[in-house]
Amino acid sequence: LARTYDQIARLRARAKRRAVDWQHQTTTELAATFGVVVVEELKIANMVRSARGTVEAPGVNVAQKAGLNRSIAGQAWGRTVTLLEYKTSERGGQVVKVPAWGTSQTCHRCGHRDPAARDGIRYACANSACGWVGHADTNAAINIKNAVGTPVSGRGDLGVTRSAKRQPPRAA
Numbered sequence: 805l806a807r808t809y810d811q812i813a814r815l816r817a818r819a820k821r822r823a824v825d826w827q828h829q830t831t832t833e834l835a836a837t838f839g840v841v842v843v844e845e846l847k848i849a850n851m852v853r854s855a856r857g858t859v860e861a862p863g864v865n866v867a868q869k870a871g872l873n874r875s876i877a878g879q880a881w882g883r884t885v886t887l888l889e890y891k892t893s894e895r896g897g898q899v900v901k902v903p904a905w906g907t908s909q910t911c912h913r914c915g916h917r918d919p920a921a922r923d924g925i926r927y928a929c930a931n932s933a934c935g936w937v938g939h940a941d942t943n944a945a946i947n948i949k950n951a952v953g954t955p956v957s958g959r960g961d962l963g964v965t966r967s968a969k970r971q972p973p974r975a976a
């Protein structure tokens with residue numbers, strides 16, 4: 805039994821190292837590529853939504869999962885932003901944080917807000933005069949970038965949203 809606990813601990817440590825490696829690689833790349841990186845301010849409610857389930861299919865152990873998700877996701881995102889901040893400032897760039905309320909529900913092109921427009925990774929604007937369709941994270945990232953008052957010139961600007969695609973390897 806002690807050996808099993810030991811193996812589990814080693815697996816967890818390896819998963820954590822992989823996640824941290826991923827964060828270092830990604831933030832180095834972002835800081836080297838962009839002068840200004842815009843990130844959304846931490847939003848706990850969004851990150852734990854998946855644990856809650858629906859009325860028809862309520863989540864199991866929701867409180868525990870929500871607590872765990874909140875702590876893991878919060879730590880990971882906070883660490884990512886911290887790395888980004890020191891790496892961009894080392895290169896003379898900066899990280900800008902913006903309140904991100906509604907960025908995933910609003911069309912970046914026409915401003916139409918529709919909670920149903922996002923379906924998984926796909927965003928489809930319901931405004932027939934617009935009809936923009938694309939990756940939901942792209943739409944949210946552009947909204948986040950647009951939320952900054954004054955764009956800064958230089959190496960270019962980037963809006964970053966937490967993305968399913970960009971998630972680090974899942975911790976064990």
Ligand SMILES: [Zn+2]
Pocket residue numbers: 911912913914915916929930931934935936
């Ligand atoms: Zn639109």
